[in-house]
Amino acid sequence: MEYKAVRGVEDLIPPESLKFEKVVSTFKEVVERGGFKEVILPIFEEARLFTRSVGEATDIVQKEMYVFEDRGGRVIALRPEGTASAVRAYVERGVYAREPFTKWFYVGPMFRFERPQAGRKRQFFQAGAEVFGLSSPGIDAEVIKLAQDVLRRLKVEATLEVNSIGCKECRPEYRKALLVYLEKKLELLCKDCKERFSRNPLRVLDCKVEGCREVVKGAPKITDYLCRECREHYEKLKEYLKLLKVEFKENPLLVRGLDYYTKTVFEFKSDKLGAQSTVLAGGRYDYLVEELGGPKTPALGFAMGIDRVMLLVEEEREEREGVFVITRGEEAYRKGMEVVNLLREKGLKSEIDHRQGSFKAQMKAADRLLYRFALIIGEEELQNGFFSLKELSTGKQEKIESLKELLARL
Ligand SMILES: [Zn+2]
Ligand SMILES: [Zn+2]
Structure with a gap:
């Protein structure tokens, strides 16, 4: 064949494209009912936006981002995720000055240079929702409930894990305790985690390598280090989840791969996808708006991996019509x-x-x-x-x- 799609990039032709459409329209219906409105964001940005927001030390920025110089000499990156652009737009357009709180959603392709496998592509699709301006744990519970509604409507079975990873006040204490613990076990960690130890020790907690998982079992738990505010926020969140009849499991090792999260983090996982188990994930990022030049604004959101969800959604039986x-x-x-x-x-x-x-x-x-x-x-x-x-x-x-x-x- 003379021309082929680039490795890790796939066409969606019927009937897969119909399934894609079904996943997207279900997502839109559910979040629109929750008061979310669509934003259409660019698929490329200045690379430094992601370095700043996703985090210099993350795998995404270090190894996976598509970065290039455009003809004007700007350093550009294809977006590896959607939150950074949403926050950039929220700040740049001064939305905070007009709206006491804002609920946005977006759907579109993201790009990461990873080893391609089932449900993991170099161009992949995410449907995401973001909330700006609200700090009550009630909105965290509501957002998690909406995420669950999307998956339920698609008949995707997934279990919910939640955790709190604290704030600027309490996380440094935990980080210190974790470093003390990990230092003694350093030789038992995998090569990646030895590197993470110095630049991003929390990421050791969700390493998939068996040896690291053993080490992590005995590690100090972040939930034991939360400050009063974070602890109360987390307790309330769990209360509200119960109120909304959302079943969840607490996972003190859940940290997520992005630097901007604070307090609430959550993941919906499916056991039908092997190692690629997370189908939807999110959390709170109370400092990001400020870090990108806006006023202090609490915020949270989630993103769903459309490609992975599509692997779990049954083929739609088309009705005869026309x-x-x-x-x-x-x-x-x-x-x-x-x-x-x-x-x-x-x-x-x-x-x-x-x-x-x-x-x-x-x-x-x-x-x-x-x-x-x-x-x-x-x-x-x-x-x-x-x-x-x-x-x-x-x-x-x-x-x-x-x-x-x-x-x-x-
Ligand atoms: Zn705290
Ligand atoms: Zn490891």
């Missing part, structure tokens, strides 16, 4: 084109077989394309001024005397 017009001869073909046009004007799905092949071939196409009816215009029909309407699922055929009758019949 009218496929089958003709023989030029005069019938012309009549057929008029009929198709009329049906479309009336809001019905309709096509004509432009190949004008045998009746059999045309009928086969009508069936393959999942039309409900085939409308036959042959010599006999033309001569006597009627149509034959065949219902494809039953094979039942009836005589239709006029266009008016046809419209009434449909």
Whole structure:
């Protein structure tokens, strides 16, 4: 093959694209009910936006970002995630000055240079929701509940894990305690974690390597180090989740791979995807708006991995609908084109077989394309001024005397 899609980048052609559409429309319906409005954000930004927000020390910035210089000499990155752009837009457009709180959602492609595998692509799609200006743990619970609603509506089974990773007050204490503990076990950690030890020790907590998991079991728990404010926020969050009948598991090792999180973090995980188990994740990021130049603004959000969710969503059985017009001869073909046009004007799905092949071939196409009816215009029909309407699922055929009758019949 002379031309191929770039490694890790996949086309979605029908029926996968239909499944994609189903996932996206379900997401939109659910979050719109929660008062969220759509934002359309650029897919590339200045690279330093992500270095600043996602974090210099994260794997995303260190190893996975697509960075290039454009013709104007700017250092550009294809966005590896959506939150940074949302915050940048929120600050740049001065939204905070007009709205006491803001709820946004977005859908679109993200880019990370990772080893491609099932459900992990270099161009992948996320549907995300962000809330700005609210600090109550009630909104955390509500956002988590909406996330769960999206997955439930898609019949994706996933378990929810929550944790609190504290704030600027309490996290440094925990970090210190963790470093003291890890230092003694350093030789037991994997190569990546030895590196993380100095630049991002919290990430050791969610390493997937068996040896590291053993070490981590005995590590101090962040929840034992939370300051009063963080502890109360976390307790309230759990209370509100129970109020909303959201089942969850506390996981004190849950930290997420981005630097900007504070207090609440959560993940929905599926056991049907092997190691790639997280299908939706998010948390609070109370300092990010300020860090990107805005006023002090509490915020939180989540993002769903559409590609992974698609692996868990069952194929939609398409319903038969519409009218496929089958003709023989030029005069019938012309009549057929008029009929198709009329049906479309009336809001019905309709096509004509432009190949004008045998009746059999045309009928086969009508069936393959999942039309409900085939409308036959042959010599006999033309001569006597009627149509034959065949219902494809039953094979039942009836005589239709006029266009008016046809419209009434449909
Ligand atoms: Zn705290
Ligand atoms: Zn490790």
